[in-house]
């Protein structure tokens with residue numbers, strides 16, 4: 001077996017969603033636990049890890065562009081190893097090395113425990129491609145390195161059992177696995193002991209979490225009992241798992257933030273069936289009503305897709321009317337784009353790109369008007385905000401968030417990042433609210 005000097009400097013790049021951000025925290029925790037330290041510049045590293053996303057075809061191109069920049073670094077540092085991990089690694093496996101031969105290792109989301117071995121591995125000591133799914137891999141007992149000193153992400157569920165026809169996640173993340181409540185509580189308690197006051201629970205269908213007879217609502221209640229924890233958020237719930245008991249728990253538990261990101265995707269039941277979303281327009285809108293009845297101050301945001309294959313003008317109008325009815329506080333809006341490997345990519349009835357874009361524009365115009373109206377309706381309220389960081393435009397101003405996830409700009413003298421302050425909302429600037437101290 002060949003031996004190689006210890007690699008001790010790692011550079012980590014993250015693409016994609018909050019689950020990937022969390023996983024990068026896990027990877028950083030494992031590498032630092034094995035004695036490595038992070039470096040800002042890839043040229044200073046002897047292990048480069050690229051955590052990839054595969055949700056959109058464009059993401060693949062961005063990743064290949066990024067890793068191609070590292071090829072020349074290997075000439076300067078023969079010790080350097082490059083690892084591509086995450087969803088794209090899982091989806092493409094060896095094909096990544098065929099296209100980018102300077103990539104040494106490809107690891108899927110269940111292979112991250114092998115990463116510390118890359119710090120010492122010589123040539124050919126480890127398989128180059130490690131993408132087998134492991135139903136038992138839940139990263140039990142590990143803590144993700146937090147990206148923020150006062151807000152921590154904690155994954156409670158990995159993978160997805162749904163089969164939404166446009167989505168690649170079940171293929172890249174595998175079937176659902178739930179972390180046990182004791183391990184989740186342990187990681188949350190550790191984060192609070194390190195200074196976090198806000199926890200964001202993560203899962204592809206986070207509210208589908210279960211353990212024996214316990215359901216997500218029970219886990220939320222249990223976490224609310226952690227002293228020192230002030231806010232709990234979760235993303236992304238699936239409408240089908242949003243039970244009455246979960247709505248009641250949210251309404252009862254003050255630490256659970258009044259914000260639900262509830263992906264709708266389409267306001268037309270036939271298109272929802274084509275998407276295999278397993279709920280109807282009516283059922284979704286009933287859930288929105290229930291949430292608002294139980295928590296009048298709740299903010300509801302969503303994801304919507306315009307121009308899904310075979311969507312008629314009338315069916316698209318149903319999405320616009322659902323937006324009018326639900327009056328979302330904000331939305332991530334997309335024109336449908338084919339994702340190779342998904343069922344929707346080969347469905348008949350693909351719409352021309354100009355139709356998709358034109359529908360997207362109409363959705364954006366409508367949502368902008370609704371978001372503006374709902375943001376303005378907050379003016380005059382008194383809210384507690386968590387200060388996060390200086391504003392990018394004006395360092396004399398701090399950006400904070402309400403429990404309902406609204407951005408608020410306040411004068412910097414009100415506090416420091418990590419502080420909670422009570423503010424009166426006095427106006428609107430762009431998509432943010434303006435706040436002043438409540439005396």
Ligand code: SF4
Pocket residue numbers: 160161162163164167168169170204205238
């Ligand atoms: Fe993808 Fe649907 Fe699973 Fe969400 S619920 S991760 S959209 S398959």
